[in-house]
Amino acid sequence: MVIDLKADPKADPNITFARPKAFTDVVTHYCPGCTHGVIHRMIAETIDELGIRERTVGVAPVGCSVLIYNYFRTDFLEAPHGRAPALATGLKRVSPELILFTYQGDGDLASIGTNEIIHAANRGEKITTIFVNNAIYGMTGGQMAPTTMPGQVTATSPKGRDVNTAGWPMRMSEMLATLQTPGYIERVAVHTPQNIVRAKRAIRRAFKNQVEGRCFSLVEVLSTCPTNWGLTPCESTKWLEREMSPYYPLGVFKEPPEVMEV
Amino acid sequence: MTRILMKGNEAIGEAAVRAGGKYYFAYPITPQSEVGEYLAKRLPEVDGVFVQAESEVAVGNMLFGGAASGKRVFTSSSSPGISLMQESISYMAGAQLPVVLINIMRGGPGLGGILPAQSDYFQATKGGGHGDYRLLVLAPSTVQEAVDLTMLAFHLADKYRNPVMVIGDGMIGQMMEPVEFPDEYKEDPLPPKDWAIVGCKDREPLIAKSLFLDPYALEKNSFVLAEKYEQMRREEVRYENYKVSSKNRMLVISYGTMARICQTVIDELEEEGISIGLLRPISLFPFPEKEIHAEAARKNIEVVLTVEMSMGQMLEDVQKSVLGKKPVEFYGRTGGIVPSPEEVKEHILKLLKAKPAAKKTAKTAAQKPAAKAKKPAGKKKAK
Numbered sequence: 001m002v003i004d005l006k007a008d009p010k011a012d013p014n015i016t017f018a019r020p021k022a023f024t025d026v027v028t029h030y031c032p033g034c035t036h037g038v039i040h041r042m043i044a045e046t047i048d049e050l051g052i053r054e055r056t057v058g059v060a061p062v063g064c065s066v067l068i069y070n071y072f073r074t075d076f077l078e079a080p081h082g083r084a085p086a087l088a089t090g091l092k093r094v095s096p097e098l099i100l101f102t103y104q105g106d107g108d109l110a111s112i113g114t115n116e117i118i119h120a121a122n123r124g125e126k127i128t129t130i131f132v133n134n135a136i137y138g139m140t141g142g143q144m145a146p147t148t149m150p151g152q153v154t155a156t157s158p159k160g161r162d163v164n165t166a167g168w169p170m171r172m173s174e175m176l177a178t179l180q181t182p183g184y185i186e187r188v189a190v191h192t193p194q195n196i197v198r199a200k201r202a203i204r205r206a207f208k209n210q211v212e213g214r215c216f217s218l219v220e221v222l223s224t225c226p227t228n229w230g231l232t233p234c235e236s237t238k239w240l241e242r243e244m245s246p247y248y249p250l251g252v253f254k255e256p257p258e259v260m261e262v
Numbered sequence: 263m264t265r266i267l268m269k270g271n272e273a274i275g276e277a278a279v280r281a282g283g284k285y286y287f288a289y290p291i292t293p294q295s296e297v298g299e300y301l302a303k304r305l306p307e308v309d310g311v312f313v314q315a316e317s318e319v320a321v322g323n324m325l326f327g328g329a330a331s332g333k334r335v336f337t338s339s340s341s342p343g344i345s346l347m348q349e350s351i352s353y354m355a356g357a358q359l360p361v362v363l364i365n366i367m368r369g370g371p372g373l374g375g376i377l378p379a380q381s382d383y384f385q386a387t388k389g390g391g392h393g394d395y396r397l398l399v400l401a402p403s404t405v406q407e408a409v410d411l412t413m414l415a416f417h418l419a420d421k422y423r424n425p426v427m428v429i430g431d432g433m434i435g436q437m438m439e440p441v442e443f444p445d446e447y448k449e450d451p452l453p454p455k456d457w458a459i460v461g462c463k464d465r466e467p468l469i470a471k472s473l474f475l476d477p478y479a480l481e482k483n484s485f486v487l488a489e490k491y492e493q494m495r496r497e498e499v500r501y502e503n504y505k506v507s508s509k510n511r512m513l514v515i516s517y518g519t520m521a522r523i524c525q526t527v528i529d530e531l532e533e534e535g536i537s538i539g540l541l542r543p544i545s546l547f548p549f550p551e552k553e554i555h556a557e558a559a560r561k562n563i564e565v566v567l568t569v570e571m572s573m574g575q576m577l578e579d580v581q582k583s584v585l586g587k588k589p590v591e592f593y594g595r596t597g598g599i600v601p602s603p604e605e606v607k608e609h610i611l612k613l614l615k616a617k618p619a620a621k622k623t624a625k626t627a628a629q630k631p632a633a634k635a636k637k638p639a640g641k642k643k644a645k
Contacts, residue, residue, distance in 0.1 A: 053462070054461050054462055054463035054464075055461040055463070056461065057459055057461065059327070060471075066473065069469045069471070072467070073462065073467050074461075074462060074467055075459045075460070075461055075462050075467050075468050075469070076459075076467065076468075076469045076470070076471070077326070077327060077330055077459060077469070077470045077471070078357075078469065078470065078471030078472065078473050079323065079326070080323060080326075080349050080350060080353050083319070083320070083323035083326075083349075083350070086315070086319075086320040086322075086323035086324050086326075086327065087323050087324070087326050087327030087330075088327060089313070089320075089324050089327065090287060090313075090323065090324035090325060090326060090327025090328035090329075090330075090335070091327035091328055091330055091331055091459065092327075093285070093311045093313055093324075093328065094285050094311060094327075094328040094331045094333050094335065095331045095333070095460065097461075098460070098461055115316055115317060115319070115320065116316070116319075116320055116323070118316075119315070119316035119320065123313075
């Protein structure tokens with residue numbers, strides 16, 4: 001097996017792993033063990049597979065992935081904190097031929113941007129949202145998020161999240177799935193190879209829904225943050241499995257409509 | 263061109279459509295809700311887009327996304343709603359995106375009231391949101407002018423790649439007046455929109471952003487913005503003179519509905535033998551500083567009076583323009599109170615009585631050529 005990140009896999013059958021065309025050839029700024037890179041790659045592969053790079057526009061969030069626009073060879077908008085679904089709505093409504101995806105963390109989507117995501121989903125905007133949930137604010141230095149687990153120690157919950165004052169972690173996928181408007185909502189994880197394969201399938205589906213003009217799509221990805229969790233990358237995958245998975249069950253919460261009505 | 267009777271808010275909506283504003287995002291708020299109601303019916307006729315957003319915060323950000331396409335997007339709102347949009351306005355200014363914002367002002371601060379006011383002057387002209395940026399601000403005083411300036415706003419937004427605000431007090435939105443729309447919409451040529459986010463086919467990817475983590479890059483972006491604001495100061499100053507002449511004992515500075523009330527007062531005082539001129543800023547940014555300075559410096563002018571439906575906001579720009587050449591006085595009502603001509607007149611008379619009467623000499627009358635003094639409009643007339 002040859003690994004050549006700059007090679008074109010189609011040109012050489014011996015090459016099994018290459019850099020997606022939708023990726024730029026740069027080193028990312030993410031911490032060791034962070035799963036943003038894996039999730040970015042799955043999106044880039046999907047864009048390649050669907051042949052939509054030249055009409056895809058990403059909407060970057062505020063948070064660790066604020067610089068995502070440096071890693072994709074697609075047009076990008078850089079949104080204010082939490083507002084990515086509103087920007088995507090604006091551009092998609094004006095230019096419906098474009099493929100719009102937002103990439104948002106849990107502080108961005110589940111805290112400051114709850115209003116925007118709920119209403120984009122409820123209007124059934126034909127956009128794709130990749131929601132990366134790592135139960136903490138990463139970029140600002142590890143503060144408590146709405147998705148932080150009960151008892152989890154963070155910079156702003158030094159004695160652990162107290163559910164009596166901070167409430168319980170918010171399950172955004174379940175909440176959004178209660179909306180009557182058709183949509184596709186699935187929660188996946190990226191802490192094991194099997195889960196990564198499933199996550200890729202969900203992300204592909206979320207983009208395909210939009211290409212086919214079907215519905216609003218959101219994929220929640222349970223992700224790790226070794227730096228701010230204070231764990232090694234390996235311990236982090238175990239912590240995700242042990243602490244997050246039971247509270248945030250994986251699976252499809254809303255199936256897209258089978259037949260698109262035009 | 264046909265002349266029709268129309269409510270200000272609806273006329274603004276129609277003007278936007280005529281200028282190619284086909285993409286409207288908004289949230290209802292008094293006293294401008296008729297703009298959205300009109301456009302909800304009108305935009306589908308031109309294959310446009312009407313989106314009623316969940317909040318003005320979302321409106322601003324939908325505009326941000328839509329404006330990145332290079333197509334003409336706009337919104338209308340009133341004071342508290344405009345406050346909620348400040349985040350995205352700052353981002354759009356930073357990312358150099360064109361957008362038209364209509365603000366039909368009501369009384370503030372806070373929830374304030376729903377009656378006409380001019381108390382958003384600071385917010386509109388001094389930034390409003392965070393960071394080093396400016397809006398180009400146009401203030402109509404009639405429904406016809408609201409139409410003309412709304413159409414012009416789209417052109418200027420594209421010309422400068424900057425948000426442009428048309429700011430009217432609630433009276434402009436709510437009153438009905440005869441208006442004319444041009445049969446055919448014409449505008450000067452604009453540079454190509456090579457910055458538009460349309461997908462990266464046949465070109466390198468583009469990013470619409472206001473984030474520059476490198477301080478030198480951020481400073482450079484601010485320099486680019488500052489240069490545009492300088493160009494606006496050179497090319498986009500708009501104002502109208504009313505009965506400005508070398509005989510004037512007082513120069514009144516007022517805009518919007520308030521300026522029309524001042525005109526009534528000036529007419530009455532003229533009949534009583536007291537000569538007063540009105541300089542009405544049409545562009546609030548850029549502000550007609552030099553023009554006000556020149557008029558205020560005239561020998562016969564005893565005092566400059568700023569009249570506003572606020573507690574004195576444009577006043578500061580007038581003071582900055584007059585630069586101490588003459589005393590600058592202020593009269594204003596606020597909270598939805600529109601000053602009556604009687605009370606403005608009373609204040610003017612009080613001010614003039616308090617000052618020594620100007621010495622009338624032959625020299626003073628001949629000081630300025632009559633042709634210039636009679637010039638009805640500023641350098642640029644709103645098209």
